Amino acid sequence: MPRAIKSVAFCAMLLSATASFAQKGETVKVAWLDPLSGLMAAVGTNQLKTTQFMVEEFNKKNTSGVKFELIAIDNKLSPQETTSALRSAMDQGARYVMQGNGSGPALAIIDALEKHNARNPGKELVYINYAAVDPDLTNSKCSYWHFRLDADTSMKMEALTTFMKDLPEIKKVYLLNQNYAHGQQVSKFAKQNLKDKRPDIEIVGDDLHPLAQVRDFAPYIAKIKASGADSVITGNWGSDLALLIKSANDAGLNNVKFYTYYAYGTGAPTAMGSGADGRVFVVGYGHYNMGGDIQRIMGEYKKKMNDDMVQTSIYHAFAMLDTAFVRARSTDPVKVAATMEGMKFKSFNGEIEMRKADHQLQQGLWITKWQKAGGKFPYDAENTGYTMAPVKYYESYVASTPTTCQMKRP
Template sequence: MKKTVTAFALGALFAIPAFAQKGETVRIAFIDPLSGAFANVGANQLKSWQYVAEQMSGAKNAAGVKFEVTGFDNKGSPQESLSALRAAIDQGFRYVTQGNGSGAALAISEAVAKHNERNPGKEVVYLSYSAKDPSLTNEKCNYWHFRLDADTTVRMEAVTAFMKDQPKIKKVFLINQNYSHGQQTVRFFKEGIARQRPDVQIVGEELIPIGTVKDFSPYVAKIKATGADTIVSSNWGSDLTLLVKAMNDAGLKVGMYTNDANVSGTPTALAAGGDSEVYIISPNHNNHTGELGALSAGFKQKFNDDYYMYTSYNGIVLLGDAMAKSKSIDPAKVAAAMEGMSIKSFAGEATMRKSDHQMQQAMFISKWQKVDKTNPYSVENTGYTFAPVKRLEPYVASTPTSCVMKRPS
C-alpha cells in the first residue's frame, strides 16, 4: 500500500508541469544574421518576434504563457547557425526560429532532428518563419520542423496564376541569388509559366552570388538588352535593394515580381525611383486593419520601422494554441498538438498541414503605389505602400508534398 501511495504521489508530482502551463515562460531562440550584409533584415525580424512575443504574452494567448525571444547571430552562415543552435540548446532553449537563408534552415533542421533522436526528453522544436526551400517540407522533411511561411512552389504557383491574366507580360528576365531558394525560383517559375502562359518568353536569367554583389549595373544592362518587360526576382535584403538602385540609375522601368520588396531598405530605394510596377507575392501585405493594423502601428511607433514579418504573429499564435491544447510547454507534446492545427492567422484561417508541416494559408499579390484612403500605411515613411490587389485562397496556390514523415514512436 505504501508503495502504491508513493508511486501515485510521484506520478502526480511529475504531472503538474505538464498541466500547469499557464504562467510559465517559453523561451525562443532567434537564429539569424545580426551582422554582415543582411544585418538590417535580421535586426528587424528579431524586433518583430520580440514585439509580438511581448504583445501576446499572458492573457493574450490561449495558453496564458509568457513568451521571451533572444537573438543569436548566425552571420548568415549554415556553419555559424549550427554553433548558434548548440549555444541556444546549452542555455536551455527548447524552441528555435530562423528564416533568412534556406542553407541555414536545412542545417538547423537536420541538427535539431539529430539532437532530438539522441536526447529523448530534451526535444527542440524548430519554427521556420521565412526559409522557402521546398525540400524542407518534401524530401528533407522533419517532424520537428514547422514552416510558417509559403515555400517557393506555393509562391511561384501564385504568381504564375496571377500572370495568366496579365496579357501585357511577354518577355521575362529571371535574376535570383545563387543558392537553393534562388535556383528553385527559376525552376518552379519556368514550370508554372509554361503551364499558365506558354506564350511568355524567358529572355534571360542570372544567378548571382548571394550577399556579395555591390554593383548591379552590369546585370541591369543585360536586362535592358534583352527587351524584357518583366523581371522575376526572389532576391532579398541588399541584393534586391542594390538591384533596384541600379534600375533607378539606368532609368529601367519594367514590371517586377518579388517575394521581399517590402523588406528593410528596398522600399526606400523603390521610392527614390518614383512610381513603378512592382509586386510582392506573399501570405501578407502592409495594410491590415483591426488587431493586426494596431500591431503594425504599435511597432512603427516603438521602433520607427515596419512590421512586415507577419509569420512571427502566426508562430506565436500557433505555439499558444498548441500549448493550450496539449496543456503543456513540453516541445514533444506541443509538436504533436501543432500537427494539423488550424489557427486564426493574419490572413484568415491557416492550417499546419500534418503530412509535411507546411502552413496552408491565403496568398496575396500586392502592388507598389502611393498611399491612399484604402491603403494608408506608408512603408518606410516613403509615402508609398504595397496595396493588396488579389487574394488567393489557400487551395489555389497549395502544392503537393512528397514528404514521408517519420514520427517519434
C-alpha cells in the same frame, strides 16, 4: 448518492480546468538564430525587433498563460555558425528555435535537431521556420521537428504566375535570382509554370548571382535592358533586392515591371521610392494594409521602433504556439509538436492550417502593387509616401502544392 455524483462531477470539472491550464505561469525559452552582421544585418535586425515586440505582445495576453523568454544569437547567415548558435541556445535552456533567413541555416537546424532529439529523449526541441522557403524543406528533407509558417517558393510562384498569365502585356521575362537553393528554385518554377500557363511568353534571360555579395547591379540591369524584357521575376531579398531596384531606377529602366517575393522587406521600399510607382509587385501571405488587430500591432511597432514590421509570419509563430500549449495542456515540445500537426488556428489572415503531411502552413496569398499611399491603403512604407496595395487574393487551395514528404515520426 446524487450528492456523491455531483461531488465527483465537480471534481472532474475542476481537474479538467486545472489540466487545461497546467502550463500557466511557465517560462518558455525561444531561441532566435538569424543574421545580425554582414550585408543582411538590416533584415535580421528588423526580424529580431519584430520577434522581441511579439514576445512583449503575447506576454501581455495569451490564452495559455505562459511567459515567453527570447534568446537571440547572430548566426551570420552561415550553416556552421547556426549549428554553433543552436548549441549555445540549448545550453541556455531553449526548447523552441526560430529561424528564417536562408535554406542552408534551416537545413543545419533540421539536421542538428534530428540527431539531438533522437539521442536526448526528454530534451527535445522544435524548429519554427518563419521565412526559409526552399520547397525541399517540406519535401525530400522534411522533418517531424520542423514547422514552416511561410509559403514555400513553389507555392508563391504558383500564385504569382496565376496572376501573370492574365496580363497580355507580358511577353518577355527576365529571371534574376540569388545563387542558392531558393533562387535556383524561383528560376526553375518560373520557367515551368510560365510554360504551362503562358507558353507564348519568352524567357529572355536567366541569371544567378552570389548571395549577399553583389554591391553593384548595374551590369545585370544593362543585360535586362539589352534583352528587351518587359518583366523581371526575382526571388531576391535584403540588400540583393534593394540594390537591384535602386540600379534599375538609376538606369531609368521605367518600362520594365518587377514581379517579386520580397519587395516589402527592409530597405526595398526606400530603394523603390517614387521611381517604381506601379512597376513592382509582390506575392505574399500578408501586406501593409491588412486591417484588424495586425494593423494595430504594426502601427504600435512603427511608433515604438521607428521601423516597419515586415515579417508578420512571426505573429503566426506565437499564435500557433499559444494555441498548441492550450490544446496540449503542456509546453513540452513532444506534446506540442504532436498537437500542431494538422492544427487549425486563428491568425491575422483568418483560420489557417498546419498541414500534417509535411508541416507546411496552408494559407491564402495576396498579390500587391507598389503605389502611392492613401485612401483604403494608407500605410506609409519606410516613410516614402508609398505602400503595397492588394490587387488580388488567392485562397489557400490555389497556391497549395503537393508534397513528397515521407514523415518519420518518433
